[in-house]
Amino acid sequence: MKIAALIVAGGRGTRIGGEVPKQYQPLLGRPLLHHTLSAFVRHPRISDIVTIIHPDDASHYQTAVEGLSDPRLRVALGGATRQASVRAGLLALENTGVDQVLIHDGARPCIETGLLDRIINALSTDKGVLPALPVTDTLRRDNAGSAGETISREGLVRAQTPQAFPFSAILRAHQRAPHEDYTDDVALAAEAGIETVLVEGSEDNIKVTHPEDFARVSRLFASGSENRTGFGYDVHRFSEGTHVTLGGVEIPHTHTLLGHSDADVALHALTDALLGAIGEGDIGDHFPPSDPQWKGAPSRIFLEHAARLVRSRGGEIANLDVTLVCEAPKIGPHRDAMRRSIADMISVDVDRISVKATTSEKLGFTGREEGIAAQAVASVRLPVTV
Numbered sequence: 001m002k003i004a005a006l007i008v009a010g011g012r013g014t015r016i017g018g019e020v021p022k023q024y025q026p027l028l029g030r031p032l033l034h035h036t037l038s039a040f041v042r043h044p045r046i047s048d049i050v051t052i053i054h055p056d057d058a059s060h061y062q063t064a065v066e067g068l069s070d071p072r073l074r075v076a077l078g079g080a081t082r083q084a085s086v087r088a089g090l091l092a093l094e095n096t097g098v099d100q101v102l103i104h105d106g107a108r109p110c111i112e113t114g115l116l117d118r119i120i121n122a123l124s125t126d127k128g129v130l131p132a133l134p135v136t137d138t139l140r141r142d143n144a145g146s147a148g149e150t151i152s153r154e155g156l157v158r159a160q161t162p163q164a165f166p167f168s169a170i171l172r173a174h175q176r177a178p179h180e181d182y183t184d185d186v187a188l189a190a191e192a193g194i195e196t197v198l199v200e201g202s203e204d205n206i207k208v209t210h211p212e213d214f215a216r217v218s219r220l221f222a223s224g225s226e227n228r229t230g231f232g233y234d235v236h237r238f239s240e241g242t243h244v245t246l247g248g249v250e251i252p253h254t255h256t257l258l259g260h261s262d263a264d265v266a267l268h269a270l271t272d273a274l275l276g277a278i279g280e281g282d283i284g285d286h287f288p289p290s291d292p293q294w295k296g297a298p299s300r301i302f303l304e305h306a307a308r309l310v311r312s313r314g315g316e317i318a319n320l321d322v323t324l325v326c327e328a329p330k331i332g333p334h335r336d337a338m339r340r341s342i343a344d345m346i347s348v349d350v351d352r353i354s355v356k357a358t359t360s361e362k363l364g365f366t367g368r369e370e371g372i373a374a375q376a377v378a379s380v381r382l383p384v385t386v
């Protein structure tokens with residue numbers, strides 16, 4: 001029996017926000033879709049894996065399949081609705097000798113081998129298969145914010161994907177569907193007279209819908225977490241001026257710091273520390289000084305970028321610690337403002353941020369008041385993937 005998988009990934013994911021559709025947003029350092037496709041690539045019974053993508057997403061798809069290089073993977077271009085996209089995917093499988101097809105949401109990356117086995121074991125020549133779970137919470141109507149009547153949950157289940165069907169029957173049902181508004185393939189199949197049997201779904205097989213689902217799915221993939229530490233060091237030279245910017249705070253001074261950006265030596269050291277903790281090179285790799293767009297840039301964008309990279313891997317920042325080395329200006333009076341400013345930039349509690357200062361006893365370039373040096377350490381927790 002030849003079994004194909006059809007992965008529906010043509011949506012624009014507008015509900016979730018972000019610059020790219022949700023199925024291409026990073027999850028543990030890879031596009032979400034990569035994890036979904038991996039699960040099917042790992043299963044030995046799947047003969048073809050057709051991903052239905054939006055015509056604008058070809059390069060996103062290429063990034064998503066990096067590292068998979070499996071001859072069973074290919075794409076079909078989707079249509080205006082989910083239903084039209086599934087139809088296009090089914091047509092792409094026509095004349096390939098496929099007997100059964102599993103139709104799966106690209107945004108459900110936690111599909112396990114065990115669930116695929118349950119579905120495959122239930123396949124038959126004339127019926128569909130639907131993984132489903134019982135409804136355990138009490139269902140109640142929302143009466144404009146107050147609790148309304150209880151709804152019986154008896155006989156109700158939550159429908160998941162992949163939904164599996166005999167190939168020719170579901171292709172015919174799609175080609176003859178009277179409208180484009182079926183919520184899923186089981187509904188469309190039912191109208192065409194195809195009965196669908198239930199198998200037990202999986203609580204982990206969630207559909208990523210809201211931004212917080214990324215963190216939840218990251219936890220499901222992680223077998224634990226590990227601590228990482230990174231170090232950063234930076235120096236900027238003084239020149240004529242009226243203030244310096246340190247930790248995002250403007251501090252009046254007899255000189256300013258010279259640099260391509262706003263020369264915030266504290267934020268630069270912290271950015272390098274965070275990048276170091278996740279092995280992502282240094283600030284110059286991400287924001288080349290040769291690039292005029294960073295001229296005069298506020299350095300907070302560098303630190304925010306590094307924090308985003310940590311979070312895109314499902315990681316979290318445990319703490320940041322920076323030491324400024326200078327004779328002047330005095331850091332003490334501005335220390336708490338700098339801690340709050342840094343904490344705000346990366347959305348962590350202020351008690352996770354430390355700012356310290358020392359002089360170098362008039363020794364060396366900092367002692368001669370030629371510039372300011374900063375040293376920083378970052379500690380992050382990253383999920384360990386199985």
Ligand code: MG
Nearest residue numbers: 234235265268
């Ligand atoms: Mg610098």
